[in-house]
Amino acid sequence: MSDIRDMVVEQVSRLLADRSDPATLRAAEAGTWPEALWSEAEALGLPLALVPEEQGGVGLGWGDAAALWQVMGRHAAPIPLGESMAAAGLLAAAGISPPTGFIALALPGEAVAWGRRAGHLALAPGGEATLHAPTDWQQGRGLIAREPADQPVLGTPLAEGRLPAAYGPDAALLAGALLNAARIAGALEAVLDMTVDYANTRKQFGRPIGGFQAVQQLLARCAGEVAAAGVAVANAGRAADRRGLAGAEFEIAAAKIVAGEAGGTGAEIVHQVHAAIGFTDEHPLHLFTRRIWAWRDGAEPERLWARRIGDAALARGGAHLWADLTSRDEEPAA
């Protein structure tokens, strides 16, 4: 599986390095659908990456998907490919053959990125998955990410199916949280690299600002947060592969919380180091940091995920806290 993961990650990295450039990102924010990028992703079969091979997909798992989503975050990919992958994966799991093209994923109370371009919409409330062809979209735009963000007008569902028990009642929300956490982790890697490069070239007082301890300390802290977000996401992907989305709720919540906190701290630091130039429209830094801020709130902000696992831990009590933390990936003793 990891060979396939490496191969697909490599393919997507190459595609995005070519196609997810600042001009495309800016055009997307102005409402221009990145058609070339989307059709190349489609030609690689990426929207069906999470669909089993016997149902016509690539057969990747959640861990593979998280790795791909991280790469997409690294390039701030301006297409809703992650959502479409998750939607197709959930539909296929519920026995519904995913249609071709962009399938939007509905999350409770959230607008749908690029909904207007979606052929179809998937919902997955309460352990069911349903496929819709919305009759219309109320068009909007994300305040921070600036991407088109639309509300569907639903007609009758085209198909309905029951998800396997391992997906649980919050499958779409969990998949969305993993997606957003992974994108944040990837975007943080990108802004850290940009900022280290900047600190090594920008000179003040006759030397690169990266030579100043004050700047070094900030960026070292940023690197710690970037590493933590990456590990939390990998751990969540691994847990979802092992126990399904519902069984990985704790790890996905942890990834969303850590990535959200890391996103806040990381974005703060990279802007501080870039100073005024990073606050300009012209500089590409905000193409990443605005998305990090928006993704923190996608599929529920970390505050709600923290409450969810915090409530569970409080209900279980102190006597179980450590045992619960360590038993998650271990078979119980015979």
Next chain:
Amino acid sequence: MPSLQFPLRDTPAEAPALRAELRAFLAEAGRDWPPMVPAYSWMGFDREFSREVGKRGWIGMTWPMAYGGGERTALERYVVLEEMLAVGAPVGAHWIGDRQSGPLILRLGTEEQRREFLPRIIRGEMAFAIGLSEPDSGSDLASLRTKAEKVPGGWKVNGRKVWTSSAHRCDFMIALLRTAPAPDPKAKHQGLSQFLVDLRSSGLTIRPILDLVGQDGFNEITFDDVFVPDSMLVGQEGNGWEQATAELAFERAGPERYLSSLPLLTEALDDLRAEPAAPEAVGRLLARAATLRQMSLSVAGMLQEGHTPAREAALVKDAGNDFEQALPETIRRLVDPARTPPQVIEMLGLMTMVARSYSLRGGTREILRGIIARQLGLR
């Protein structure tokens, strides 16, 4: 500028059985521990406890059987460490020997040194202190001045070491000493050597230093013509800096760099149920703990494969220290003293004070971040 990688590791198949054994042992051993014990955790010193741990084969677990070791994996050892730390067991009498002095002797010591020291560390009978810092050499460790001069049959040591935890209760110290003057001020890392120093040597005085809690945790050690035999040189003369730096990877890599205050969360949790802000705060702590645990396991896996993950260890220690220092402050914001059992309040108070040491011991936050910054390519 290669970014640091932390590939995920699983705990070994033996982990659940090992945990069950440890939990039974610790529940019994820890029955009457006052809050002071978990508050000091691995800085706590209890010879009887360490001997019991030794009897069960939990010291020197990975070392060769020829010296009494268990030849078990580094990740099995990791499970033992995290179980001890999760309850704040007083492991200080064997912790340093198991973590760094023993591995150093095993790696670079003579056969005679291995036979003399390792079995006694393994039995929990020989406690080691760390002899690095000096009054004028803290973060700038290589500037240390305590010197060992060659004399017939050995070395004559003069100078001072400081902040040596529990030295007044320990048996031996591995001291980093200057055996040759630095060729020039920029090459101060040269001319250093490591020695096994008997803490009962003539000419050696140990003066306990009270910490801000009022405990006699650490010490100042004065060397006044202390004789150290040739047989106590560890590794190569003049190679002490490289040896000690490799030792720091062990010193910084373990779960004790994020778990020092976890017993407070366990202890306080049930009394936080009525506090509306508790679920979110506890959830954030748990998310961090689970993530740091995976990072720490990843570094343990690198050590198991024979790597020296010094930079990875620095990053995990720094992130871990942030967490273990934030924990008591978070709990403080949540507890209602009027409705909280006195032992929880006492542990909170003690940890509020002890937590200041977390980001100082084993390399300050600023030094660790300097290491990470250099790894990032900042100069």
